[in-house]
Amino acid sequence: MLRYFIHKILSGLAILMGVIVLIFTLFILFPSAEEITAGQRADEATKAAMRIEMGLDRSHAQQFYLYLKDLSPLNIGSHSLKEKYEGASFSINTTTFLFKWPYLRSSYQTRKPVSTLLSEGMIGSGILALFAMGIALLLGIGTGIISALKPGSVADKICLTVSTLGISLPSFFVAVIIAWIFGYVLHSITGLPMSGSLYQINPETGENFIAFNHIWLPAFALGIRPYAIIMQLTRSNLIEVMQQDYIRTARAKGLSQFKIIWHHALRNALNPVLTAASGWFASLLAGAFFIEYVFNWKGLGKITIDALQQSDLPVVMGAVLLIAVIFILINILVDILYAVLDPRVKLSN
Secondary structure, eight states, X not given: OHHHHHHHHHHHHHXXXXXXXXXXXXXXXXXXXXXXXXXXXXXXXXXXXHHHHHTTTSOHHHHHHHHHHHHOSEEEEOTTHHHHOOEEEEEETTEXXXXXXOOOOBOTTTOOBHHHHHHHHHHHHHHHHHHHHHHHHHHHHHHHHHHHHSTTSHHHHHHHHHHHHHHHSOHHHHHHHHHHIIIIITHHHHOOOSSOOSEEEOTTTOOEEEOGGGTHHHHHHXXXXXXXXXXXXXXXXXXXXXXXXXXXHHHHTTOOHHHIIIIIIHHHHSHHHHHHHHHHHHHHHHHOHHHHHHTTOOSHHHHHHHHHHTTOHHXXXXXXXXXXXXXXXXXXXXXXXXXXXXXXXXXXX
């Protein structure tokens, strides 16, 4: 287990390094970053000062080294490190060893730290992904059990049709349809708005409050695709498990259908389902770009799209790095979870 874990960490670091090189090539080397910050009408002296401040007057190799230094959790240098970075440090003579969080620099548009903007977006995306995965698990496992108990029935055909549509239809199309039907056409019945973020401002007091009614439509739209996968996995695995010898033995002993399914069949049938759900959670957490944009939900996806429209390169770079880290960590956890849930699976390189 330890050897496998070390191997996955090293592989993840190699992938992350490739992502860093890619986004540096695509974004850092683009010209006119100082014009984005200073404005196109700024004079040449202002633009030159901005280039010096942003380090764009240095060579590409020096810029890449400084970018890696910003991202590295450990920096070794002079005492001046404390002026730029925040973290735990200790000094030996004139050398400072600083342990810090990766420094993602500041937004070109708002001048706020990118880490602050992304952390705000991660809260919205995380809550949305949790609600979406909860809906997908409840509906997927429930309808999967119904389909597996009576394969070929009307209920089974309806569930399979819905799951097939959930896999086939694009996410942005599903989001638009759900927003229009439940947020506009049936708004008087559902009371759900077409758009809105988790936190809203009270017009009377000016204070923020949590608007849970804003989360149901985007969570449902985001959970459609994982629901379809979970439903079909539950159905196929449960049908296979129900044909095993130990299930026939349980029936021969006179156990009820509920006890057979709950205590014996589901325990073995849900291992692949939980693994798929874990992997899908990473996708939901980092990939709900269209859903967040359609419903105007302030999350990581919407922040990234807004940054792309405004050419806010540090925010885009930080978001891409964060998404890569999320996928790497979730994939490692999924592999380990699969081995823990199913002893037949052996971790190896």
